[in-house]
Structure formats: structure tokens, C-alpha cells
Amino acid sequence: MKLLASPEIWFVCGSQHLYGPGPLQQVAANAQKVAAALAASKQLPLKTVFKALLTTPDEITNVMLEANHDANCAGLILWMHTFSPSKMWIRGLTVLKKPFLHLHTQFNRDLPWSTIDMDFMNLNQAAHGDREAGFIHTRMRLGRKVVVGHWSDPEVHARIGAWQRAVRAWHDWQGSKFVRFGDNMRQVAVTEGDKVATEMKFGFAVNTHGVGDLVAKISDVGIDSKAVEKLCGEYEQLYAVAKPLRRGGARHAELRYSARLELGMAAFLEEGGYKGFTDTFEDLHGLRQLPGMASQRLMGMGYGFGGEGDWKTAALVRLMKVMNAGLPGGTSFMEDTYHRAPTGHQVLGAHMLEICPSIAAGKPSIEIHPLGIGGKEDPVRMVFNAPAGDALNASLVDLGNRFRLIVNEVKAVKTPQLPKLPVARAVWECKPDFKTACAAWIYAGGAHHTGYSYSVTTEMLEDFATIAGIETVVINAGTTLPQLKQDLRNNEIYYHLAQGIKV
Numbered sequence: 001m002k003l004l005a006s007p008e009i010w011f012v013c014g015s016q017h018l019y020g021p022g023p024l025q026q027v028a029a030n031a032q033k034v035a036a037a038l039a040a041s042k043q044l045p046l047k048t049v050f051k052a053l054l055t056t057p058d059e060i061t062n063v064m065l066e067a068n069h070d071a072n073c074a075g076l077i078l079w080m081h082t083f084s085p086s087k088m089w090i091r092g093l094t095v096l097k098k099p100f101l102h103l104h105t106q107f108n109r110d111l112p113w114s115t116i117d118m119d120f121m122n123l124n125q126a127a128h129g130d131r132e133a134g135f136i137h138t139r140m141r142l143g144r145k146v147v148v149g150h151w152s153d154p155e156v157h158a159r160i161g162a163w164q165r166a167v168r169a170w171h172d173w174q175g176s177k178f179v180r181f182g183d184n185m186r187q188v189a190v191t192e193g194d195k196v197a198t199e200m201k202f203g204f205a206v207n208t209h210g211v212g213d214l215v216a217k218i219s220d221v222g223i224d225s226k227a228v229e230k231l232c233g234e235y236e237q238l239y240a241v242a243k244p245l246r247r248g249g250a251r252h253a254e255l256r257y258s259a260r261l262e263l264g265m266a267a268f269l270e271e272g273g274y275k276g277f278t279d280t281f282e283d284l285h286g287l288r289q290l291p292g293m294a295s296q297r298l299m300g301m302g303y304g305f306g307g308e309g310d311w312k313t314a315a316l317v318r319l320m321k322v323m324n325a326g327l328p329g330g331t332s333f334m335e336d337t338y339h340r341a342p343t344g345h346q347v348l349g350a351h352m353l354e355i356c357p358s359i360a361a362g363k364p365s366i367e368i369h370p371l372g373i374g375g376k377e378d379p380v381r382m383v384f385n386a387p388a389g390d391a392l393n394a395s396l397v398d399l400g401n402r403f404r405l406i407v408n409e410v411k412a413v414k415t416p417q418l419p420k421l422p423v424a425r426a427v428w429e430c431k432p433d434f435k436t437a438c439a440a441w442i443y444a445g446g447a448h449h450t451g452y453s454y455s456v457t458t459e460m461l462e463d464f465a466t467i468a469g470i471e472t473v474v475i476n477a478g479t480t481l482p483q484l485k486q487d488l489r490n491n492e493i494y495y496h497l498a499q500g501i502k503v
Contacts, residue, residue, distance in 0.1 A: 001302035014084030080129025086136035182283030184309025214285035218264030276304025281374035328360025329454030345434030355424035386426030
């Protein structure tokens, strides 16, 4: 995956000097064993390293400042092995800028009923220490994730793993750049947004390059260059290329141009250090066709993409791709159309061309067909069906006074025969049901562009929203419209007052 870092998570244990040097040595040794177990877990995508046993306000503050300034530290896991008076943590937590997870565990899984004594009770006070820590986190209004259970429990590892995926995605956004090739589609509201507020809130920058800058980069890729020849050969090895597009075919020149689009766009993104991009069919001056397969292939490499200039979705797709790195399934930019049969409401995802091959159920075919809009040549595209299974759609919208992340859990089903729709496609059923989910999406202001994923979970996205400090609206099997509407009204009040509450 392009430009994907592998930062580390610091494991920090809290205690105090009340217990004496011997017990503290035991506490440190136990904490190192817990950190080592997390580091060895295959459910955790990032390396967990034991950082320190902290027992004084100065120690705590120094480690938090060190975490802020260490670019390789993505976040911290905090655990109180014994009672650690939480006033010691105020100064350090006040300056901490990195996400943290509070692990509410204890070193021993079982209580030794027949031998337990006061020495054991004094040493193993996580039940007390973590509650003391939890109070100060709540008193300081700190967003964090709390995971409860023994550190050897696979469920605990899974929940920490979900958080680590969110942390890695947040870390990936910091200092990231996304490029818009031209502006967004004219007169469209949801693809607009405050790019200054976005950079202040999320840490990534969005800027525009005229399409002419991209055209110049594509022109640098010669029609008969070896790179084009090599890439066309790669297409024929990886995909089922339609006969007219193959070497010697009547439309092979269009495949070669698509290869030039991919090579030129890839060079532009790599040289600029961009992690995602947008384009729009209304701004293609100098391009012969809308970049269909080129955008699909670049998404497959890990770049975020948004159609019609939708830079928020481009950033969201990148975020979700970082979250699902190493997991089965995939993530794609998505648009949709409805099937409203009385007994089987479904959604057909695939309004345009740019669906990522990471969600393909089999070998994609490469075809060329008219687009019908944009006034350019027929674009080359990959055509495939997406698999059945659990999935979700997510949308990031700018409401003016805040950002909202909307998530709808869905069940993807087998794609029916679509002989006259030559685009990549997925079909799904919404949870809790079509009418409720669509109404909830509309009430929440969800966009017509989404990030669609088989591997990103609601928990990961909720963890990310906590880190970012933004609102989340989840539409799932338990959603009802009366409760959702009430929650939206409550959220309007909360997010209007939230900054004033933090005292």
C-alpha cells in the first residue's frame, strides 16, 4: 500500500511509591509481560512496546511530551496495575496530543482463593487504580476507548486491534495531502466543505491543481514508451482484457491511453506525496477520456479517491484503506441506485466507473464503453461483481459547525446478471431495512458518495470519531427512526455547547 507507515503503540503502566521498591519491580515486570503479549498478538496490527512504569507527576508529563514529539508513536495504552492517584496524571494528560486507550485489566486472570492475602491485594489493585484513572479521564472530558477484560482474552485483543487500526488511520492523516484535479461538480452542495476547518480538525491538507498540470505529466509518458508497453502486458496477465483492447485489436490505442493516464497520475501523486485525489467529468480539458481504470487501479494501490471533486470522500476512502490494511476484503469509493421491489428492496452500488478492484469477487475484465456524460472518448474500465457478505457504507459530511460521520451496516448479496451495465458493481440490503436506513441516511445528511468496505467495522470508525472528536451516526439493525431523530436533535445541542462544557 502506498505511503503506509507502521508506527508503534506505547504501553504505559501507572503506580506509585507507596508500595516500596520490591513491589514496584514486580509491577514493572508484570507490565512488560502484558505489553509483550499484546506485541505478539496477530490481532493487533501495530507493534506494542513497553514504555515505562510511571509513579510521579514529572515522569508522567515527560512521557506524554515525549509521545507528542515522537513521530513514530501513534498512541498509548494506559493501565494502572496498582492504585495510581490520578491527580498525578492531570498535567501529563493535559498536554498529551496523541490518542490513548484505557485497558482495564489485571495481571492475574483468576483470584487465588486459597492463598490470597493482603500482600496480594495491595499489589493487584487494578480494579481501584483503573477506576481512579477513569474518573480523571471523565473529569477532564478526554475522548478515549475503554477495553475491559483480561489481557490474554482474544476479545480484548480484537477490540484493541480495532482501536489500533483507527489510530493508524488517524496517524496516516496527520500531514497528509490530497489533490483535486480541477474543482468539484458545479452546483453540488455535499462535495463542498471548509478545507481550513478540515485541516485544523483532521490534520490533512487539500489543494487544487489545474487539470493542465496533470495533462502535462501524462504527456511526459510517451505513446510508445516501454512503460506503457509493460503496463499493457501487465493488464493482459492480471485481467480478462476484451479482444478489441488487446495487442493488435481495433481499440488497443485506447488501452494504451488508459495506461498513460495511470502512469501519469501515479507519477504526479508520488512526486507530490499525495495520498488521494479527485477528478470530475466536468473538468477534463486536455484529457481524452475520464480516468476510469486508472482511478480504479490507483485505488487498488491504496490511494483515496472521490468522484466529482469530492475530496472529503477521497480522504475517507484512504482512511478506511489504512484501517483495513492486511485484512481480507477491501474498500472502495461507492455510489448507489435503488431496487424497490415490494418484497426485496436492494441497493445497486456502481453509478459510475471508479470502483476499486480490492472488492472484486473474481478476475475483473477490462472493457471499453460509452459513458454518456462529459463529452469525451469512451473510457476504459474494469468490470466485476463484488462478493456477498457483511459490509458497511460510510460518509463524512461538513455541517458547518461540525463534521459528522455516518455509517450504515449492510448485507451484500449475490449480484444479478447485468448484461447492459458494464461497470464494477455491488448489491446489498440495508440494515435494519431499506426504508428505515434510507430515511435515517437522509435525516443525517449523508452524501451520495461513500466509502464501502467489507473489512472496516463500525467499531473502528467509532474509535476514529472518538479520536477526531467528531459526531457519529450509526444506522444498524437496532436503528429506529424516532430514536434516531431524537439523537440528532440532542446532538445539535451537544455539539453547539460542547466547547463551553470543557472546563
